[in-house]
Every structure is written in C-alpha cells, then in structure tokens.
Amino acid sequence: MATRSYHALERETPPPPQRCPMDQSFTPFSDAYVKDPYAELASRRDATPVFYSEELSMLVVTRMEDISSVFLNPEMFSSENVQDPVFPLSHQTVEALSAPDFDPVAVMSNRQEPDHGRIRKYTKTGFSNRRLQTLEPYIRRRSHELIDQMLANGDAADFFSSFAVPLPGDTVFRFIGFPESDDDQLRSWCGDRLAFSWGQPSAEEQLDIANKMLAYWRYCREFTADKKANLGDDFASELLADHLADPDDLTYREVESIIYGLSFAGHEPVTLLLCNILLTLLPRREAWEEVCADPALIPAAIDEVIRFESPQIGWRRVANEDTTIGGVDVPKGTRILLSLGAANHQPDVFEDPTTFDLHRPNARANISFGKGIHHCLGAKFARFEARVAMEVIIERLPTLRLASSQDLNRTPNISFRGPTSLAVEWDEG
DSSP states (O other), X not given: OOOOBSSOXXXXXXXXXXXXXXXXXXXXXXXXXXXXXXXXXXXXXXXXXXXXXXXXXXXXXXXXXXXXXXXXXXXXXXXXXXXXOSSOOOHHHHHHTTOTTOOOBOOSTTOOTTHHHHHHHHHHHHTOHHHHHXXXXXXXXXXXXXXXXXXXXXXXXXXXXXXXXXXXXXXXXXXXXXXXXXXXXXXXXXXXXXXXXXXXXOHHHHHHHHHHHHHHHHHHHHHHHHHHHSOOSSXXXXXXXXXXXXXXXXXXXXXXXXXXXXXXXXXXXXXXXXXXXXXXXXXXXHHHHHXXXXXXXXXXXXXXXXXXXOSBOOEEEEESSSEEETTEEEOTTOEEEEOHHHHHTOTTTSSSTTSOOTTOTTGGGOOTTOOGGGSOTTHHHHHHHHHHHHHHHXXXXXXXXXXXXXXXXXXXXXXXXOBSOOEEEOOOO
16 A cells, blocks of 8 residues: 655645746745735636746646646646655755654545555545534634624734634634644644745745644644544544444544545635635625625625635646647646646636626636546535534624724735634624
C-alpha cells in the first residue's frame, strides 16, 4: 500500500516547459492581485490562457474547459502537491517537522488512486446527511450565542473574529469529536495553516507554524488513542469503528491523518466563505433585503458568492506524464496552478461574470470545489453550515451593514481568498 507524507518538506523544481508563454510579472502575492485577482486573471485568460509563472515555477491554467479536463484526468494529473508548501522551507523548519513522531500520511486531497477511493468511501459515509442533521441544532445554537455576544458589546463588531472564526472551528471540532474545553487551544494550533501550505511565510513564521502543526499532530494522536477506547457518536468514532472492522482496508495511521487534516479543511475555508457572503451581499442592499425577506434564497446566494467571490480561487496538480494542456506541451513533473477564480469569471460560461446575480441560473456550475474523484468532500458541509448560519444572521441582524472606511486585509496566497477582519455595524433595538 503506497503512502506519502502529508506535507512534502523538500522537492525538486523541474525546468519550465519549452515553447510555453512565460510570464515574469504574474504573482498572487502582489498588492494588486490580492486586492482584485479577477482583473489580472481576465487579461491573461483571454491572451495566454495557459502560461508559466516564473515567480511560482508553475504552469498556470485559467480556462474552465482546460481546468475541467485536468480535474477529470487524475491518472495524468496528480493531486499529491495540494498540501505542500509553495516555496522551499527553511532548514530549521524542515528539522522541526522531521521529528520522528511527526508522520501523518496523505489521505484524501493529496492521496492518489487506488488508495484515494479506498479511503474516500469511509470519509464520505462520515459526511452523511444524518451526520449533518445531527449538527444542525449545534450550529444554530452556537450562531445565536455568538450573535448574543456581539449584541452585548454594542452596535458594532469584527465579524471575522466574533463569528466567522469560532463558528466553523467549533462546528468541525464537534463533528470530529474533540471536547469543547480544547477549542481555544485547537484554533491556535490550526490558524496559520493557510500561510504554511499556500502562502509565503518568512523563515521565522514557518518555524512557528511548524511547531504548532507538530503540537496539533501529537494532540490528534493522543485523542485518537483515547477515542479508540471510548467510541461515541462522532466522525472519529465512525472512522475508528471502520478501522477496527477491517484494519487492513483503513489503517490506524490513516485515521489519525484524516483527523489531523480535517480541522483546516472544515474550518478556514468556511470562515472565508461566511465573510465573503457578507462582503458581497451587504453593499448590495437590494439583494441583502431580498434574502432577508425570503430566506429560501440563501442557498442561491451562497452558490453565487462561491462563484463570484469564492473562498477558494486556486488549486494545484502535478503532471504524471508528458502531456498537453490547452495546446501547450507539459513535461512530466511540471507543477500546475489551476486558476479557479479565472474560470468562475469566464464570460462564455457565466454571462456578465463581473456582476453579482442572486438569480443566476448556472451559479452552481462554478468550479470552486473541484471536479471528478477529488471533488471537495466538504462542499456539502460548507454550504450546509453557511446556510444555517445565514438563517440566524438575517433573523437576528437584518440591519447589518459593513462599517465605512475600513481597509480590507487578506493573507497573500495562491489558493484561498477572504479578509482577515470584517468590521460590521447594525441598528440597536
């Protein structure tokens, strides 16, 4: 049974493809891109839909049809690099993560066939409708509690820290089975993973994140061992029961690694989604008031936000063999950045793509959650949690609005998009 470490700490970068358009200026880390990636992506999508970014040492793919073909051909395009750091790690960071007991293995997004399908059947069962329904009362109650705290502090708050961070974190921790008493500690360990795997942290920041990752992995191992002896009604217990029923088909290390990886996947992207929903709807008062008047429109609003201002605008692959993408020859080993944001704003796929349309008929045709066998397992979870949260928000805070004169800061990275704070106000009474 082939295994691979969860994060590749060191790697070789192959040379760029020959006869491929080269782009010396493209970088997701520029101020202009962070502020508005869609404008920069649109011009490149129209002129050179497949190009090589010298900054990233990656082939960038921008059109829906090319991205879809990559997603739908997992034999040719491996997902093994999706959790790896974009840039080389410092010696100190590699040394920290080379601890003998830091040994999570690739399990889902970065595990290849046939093992990916073998593991996915167990995790997919854990994301069943029954499991989601058992979480709904908690999500609704916790949303009310967080809004109660916001209201108690006046008529303004940072929505990011007051609601968007704690709700998804607490929810995924309950889903896994972590005790509530550990929530604050767990969030502190998991909060910087975005920068580690998809950003450009300094050597000092890398080492700090690495130490948190190591502490969190050790926690997950201790938790899994304890849970094995005390099974309950939670996702971790389901995985362990499946392992105990057939330890050769789902290994104990794989159970530990699924629990380790799920905390980020079920937390940070949903935090960004909740913020992006408000960032998109609140300035468009007609759309906001329409949703407040008819909560049945919430799912449509969420789908259009996921297209228009997605929390995930890029994902990665590696070419397993020599191939072509969009007429460009791609040698084996080439690292690829799939620009989901560019495809979601493609005019021949989405009419008038730069306009937010609450009633867009094909909004759900966006590619933010991927496609094919690696389609994001948490897509249903994210939509479900966002819907329940938004139902509570519009019920409790229909006069919610963005605070004026705020500068939106976002963490520069290749994959995720959303603010690091979001000041909001409302009318009291």
